[in-house]
Amino acid sequence: MNAVEPLIKVENMSKSYTMGEVTVNALREVTFDLFPDQVTVILGPSGCGKTTLLNQIGGIDTPTGGKLLVGGREIQKLSQKELTDYRRKMIGFVFQFFNLIPNLTARENIEFVLEYVMDMPSGEVKRRAQELLASVGLGDRGDHFPYQLSGGEQQRVSIARALAKDPRILLADEPTGELDYSTGKKILELLVSFANNGRSVLIVTHNKELGKIANRVLHLRDGRVLREVTNERPMPVSQLEW
Amino acid sequence: MRKTFIKKGLREIWAHKIQYFLLALVIGLGVAAYSSFNDFGRYRKDGLDQIFEESNFMDLQVRMNYGSTLNESEVLSILKEVEDTYEIDGREMRLVFEVFIEHEYEKELKITRGEVIGQFVSGGNSPKDDIEVNTPLFYVDDPEPYSTPVGDECYIERKFAKAYGFDPGELININRGNVSKNLEIKEQAAIPEYFFVIREGDFAPSERSFGVVLLPMETAMELYTGNRTDQRLVNDVVLTLNDTGKMDNLKEDLRRSFERKGVVVKFTEKDENPSRYFLISDYENDKESMAVMPAIIFGVSAFGLVMALRRMIRSHRPQIGIFKALGMRDRTILIYFSIIGIFIAILGTLLGYLLSIPLNMVFQGLGERMLDFPVEHYNITYIYYLYGAVISMILCLSCTLIPAALAVRVKPIDVIQGKEGVSRKQVGRLGGVLGRSRWLPVSLKLTIRNQLRKPFKSLSTIMGVGMSLALFLGFMMVFESAIAALDSTTEGMEWDYEVMLDGFQPETITTGWEDEHPGMEDVVPSIILPTILEPDDDAYEALIYSPDDLDSVYDIDMERGQIREGMIVISWYHAEKMGLEPGDTIHVELPVLGPRAGFRMERKEITISGIHSNHLGSAAFMPLATLRNITGLEGLINSVYIMTEDGRQIREMENDLIEREGVTSVSHISDREGLMEQYLDIFIGTIAVMAAVSMILAGAIIYTMFRISAREHRGVS
Incomplete structure (x- = not known):
């Protein structure tokens, strides 16, 4: 128990x-x-x-x-x-097939959640997105679109996106x-x-x-x-x- | 608006640029059609208002009857009597008389009937400077002045001058009785009472058979009297009034004053002027269709947009599911889609504005051809473009938000896993039957089942494609019909010359014509009467054609029934409108010659013997003997048809006939064709533009629909 x-x-x-x-x-x-x-x-x-x-x-x-x-x-x-x-x-969701938004870059996929789901002030969004990308080891891949990333990288972006909400x-x-x-x-x-x-x-x-x-x-x-x-x-x- | 949304929206549009461009084109065509057509309607209306206002168009014309004239001072004293009481703003006293205009045309002598308007113009001034009412050349900043009032110089009506190619500096010969004068043309001039050359009693415009010449009073008097004289005679007065409410009293006072001088006068009010009436009624007739056509285009483009965007948003539903799974609020999702809607609206509106440039150019050309002289510069009425933009914005927003609002209501998992949209419905009995049908290829079975599973989607695609195609084909058919109507009208007319007489003349007027003119093959006396067809409570205007030998003059294409004595043949158009068939009776209002003297209008009941399909608009046919029985016009005619050898034009005969007493115009068939083309110019031009617009629209809608379908079948979101 x-x-x-x-x-x-x-x-x-x-x-x-x-x-x-x-x-x-x-x-x-x-x-x-x-x-x-x-x-x-x-x-x-x-x-x-x-x-x-x-x-x-x-x-x-x-x-x-x-x-x-x-x-x-x-x-x-x-x-x-x-x-x-x-x-x-x-809830933070990490989908099997990532489900990243294809026409946003890795950073923008995270910014998107920070801005529109978490209502984070615009000034903080960039910094926090960069932190999250760095935390999943993709600090230098933020300007790449999903199709320019490997499966593992996409999965990491997906995790960073889930973590962006700081879910329970x-x-x-x-x-x-x-x-x-x-x-x-x-x-x-x-x-x-x-x-x-x-x-x-x-x-x-x-x-x-x-x-x-x-x-x-x-x-x-x-x-x-x-x-x-x-x-x-x-x-x-x-x-x-x- | 946060920038990630805007970036995403822009990238979404860029990723599917062709599709979004075509969607923008669809709405853009609607905006362009709506803005340009309304602007053209406004241009026509404002153009008419402007020319009548700037030319100080008369409120009242007072014409002395029976060839009467009065001295200038006598007329002036009459006008002075009423001037203050009736607040007369402007007055112009004129000497107006009929003449023959002789000139060279296609290397032959051509004689045309015409009218001289003698006006009081000081030496060194142009008609624009000194004429207060019905001011010619009002649209020219600095018109060429008369050198001197006795300089044998004239201004010539613009449409007539253009028809025969008169240029400034050329000479024309004007004859009145035995008096003849060579006049130098100073300039072509738009003359307000003949903006559209049609005279009282004319059935058709007569710009090629009626020339109007403006002269200084001194020159006009010389032509009128045969001598150079200081006397100034007046037989025509045009007035502008400050308050037209007292018109009836003014007319009564003027009638009495002129009668005291022994002169009977005839009044023509502003709206009774045939030219003004024709132009305004032409605009009024077109106004409705001009309003309906862009509405139809906008409607179809809106439908295309609704269908395409609805489908497009549906294809974005997996993305909506992800947004929802990530915890995005519905409101935020809707804002995102509204950005796409706004982008399409802005792009579409801009495209619409761009497309309206060539449309406006076409319409400007049509408008200028209508009046044939420069009126208001074709400027843009911004309000229509603003309305177009607002409608486009509302359409695009509602077309994105409504399907998006429906989409956000679904469970995220359904759209993420693609269960949503996969019909759980059975394929139905038909689908089952098809499934067991081994003879059908699998591809066909799949297509049919897909359609059966999603009937609304299939129907919307079919509707979108169908409507846009129907629109294009509809305009093409109207265009083709208008052209065919013109052709068949020409083909239906077997005559080579139509001679119009001054009122009713004895039939003997044509005696000897054939013998006197080599090449003239047949002369057919005729009566043409305007009438009102009255079935029950309705009333339709018509022209009854009653040549003595109908078959030789008109090639009547009988759709039903036949021509019979004692009966009337009406047009297919009228038959459709009134729901009539051969054997039915109809009331026809006709002028009937009374037992003593004069005409009175009477309603006669006549049986319909046939229905013709000639595209002669409102033409009805009746044997001459029948018409005469009804009207009592025994031995009288008002028109003559002439057939020549091989249909050729015989200038000598034209010139001889036009100078005969009682003949008012002699028109060759080619003149009539030209006039009809001109008359239908704006209509055909407009339809041609609409057909072109709808063709592009149809292409854009069809391409977009199929592209979206292809994407849906690829499973791409």
Whole structure:
């Protein structure tokens, strides 16, 4: 039993889709908590509902059953405005395919969030964007457009963009899926380093090795949590191999 | 507005520059059409107001009847009596009389009927300097003056001069009875009462068959009396009034005053002047179509824009999903799309302004051809361009914001993962049938199913393409029809000469014409009567043509029915308007000669025997005997048609006929064709411009629609 109050409580959450005449149950009564200062990894094969779970927590999709509690409030009962505020203040998203805005440079992709999501004063935007780019090792690549960056660099911009909001929870969908080994490790180091000061990182992946760096690992199969494993001593990313 | 948004908007536009340029072109064409057409309408209206105002166009013309004249002093005393009571601002006393103008044309002698207007002009002055009412040459800063009032110099009406190529310095010979004078042309002049050369009773403009010559009173008197004399005779007075509200009383007082001098006068008020009436009614007729055409263009361009932007915003929905996932507020997303809308509006408006330059040049040319002398400089009325910009801005903003507002309501995940827009609907029964049809190629099945899955999207594309094509084809058809109407009008006229008579003359007027003129093949007496066709409560103007031998004069293309004694043939246009068919009856208002004397207008019920499709506008046909039975015009005619050998022009015959008593004009078919072309000039010109604009519009809309479709199928956001 963890004495710390969870950031998010997931209780018997379900999600089903109707595709034509077929109903697909992507999530079935999933229950777990997301704690601050922790890295949580959700492991499972393709199609097991990992990304669906991430999307529910990120507030970009809504569960069809169960509860997703944030600060004691059910996310399904939030108004559109409150949901937007939740996504704005609580969540940072790192998409599997980066989803950078193609006609903005790396720096502008971050500035865009700082200006229009965080309402940061114009004078500070440039400085902060440069800081964020430097923090992901791209201080000199800020004027490049996404198509001029490698996959790893795009992923790092995507992380910097997520960090720009200084969210409480960072959600990363297969953050190493498109990356080579060394770039993947760098990205993981970045993500893990974020889980402090009351912040939490949730990574979904099919790569079992990534479970070793997590404080907690949830094994997902066919939309259900098969088991939940707690690592008292997570492995440092530098020792990780796959 | 933060600069990242602007940068992003600009980059978005640059990334899809052709598409955005075409969208801007679509709205730009609407702006250009709206601004230029309204500006042209304003130019025509202001141009007319300006020429009538600057030329001090008369409020009232007093013409002495039956060849009466009075001395200048007598007329002056009459005018002095009423001057103060009726606040007469300006007056001009003139001596107006008919003449023959002899001149060389195509190396042959040409005689034309004309009119001399003798005016009081001091020596060394031009008609502009001294003429207070109906001022000629008002548009010239420093017109050439008469050398002396007795210098045998004249100014000649501009359209007539242009038709026959008279230039300053040339000589023309003016005849009145036995008096003949050679006059040197000082300048061509626009004469206010003949801005458009049409006389009372004319059915068509007569600038080639009626020349007006301005002379100083002294020279006019010499021509009028045959002697150089100090006497000054007046038979025509034109007045401008400070207050036209007392017009009826003024006319009554003037009538009595002139009657006391033994002179009967005829009054013509400003709006009764045929030239002014024609120009204003021509403008009024065109006004509605001129307002409708740009509205249609703007409407189609707006529709094209709505459809294209709606589709384009839809293609941006994954990006909207990402914005939302990042926590961006809906309001901020809408502001972003409004920037794109504003960019398109600004670009479109600028393009519209650029496009309006050539449009304005075309319209300026049309406007100048209409009046044939320089009026107001074709300047821009900024308000229309401002309205165009505002409409463009509203359209672009609403076309971006409405679909964007719909897009931000969706769940981010749906648009990010592309589930949104992928129809969950079944392909339907038809789709199912197609699926089982093995004989259909897969590509065709895919196309049909795509259309069935997203019927609104398919329909909007089809509508956009269809409307723009329909617009282009519509204008092309109107253009072609106008040209065809001109051609078929010409083809429908079998006559070579149309001779108009002074009122009704005995049919015997044509006796001996054929024998006297070699080359003249046939002479057909005729009556042409303006009439009102009145089915029930409606009323339509028409001209009844009743030549003695209809078949030889007009090639009537009968659509239904036939020409029959005792009945009338009406035009297809009238039949459509009034919903009439052969066998129906119609009320026709006609002048009927009473048993004692004089005409009275009567409504007669006549059966329709046929409907013709000749493009003669409002023409109706009736056998001459029938018309005579109805009207009592037995033995009388008001026009004559002449057929010549091989349709050739015989100048000698023209000159002989025009000088005969009772003949007012002799027009060759080529003159009529030229006049009709001129008459339809603005209409055809306008339609041609619209066809060109709509062609570009159609191209832009179709290209944009298909480009967006192609992008959608590539899955590019």
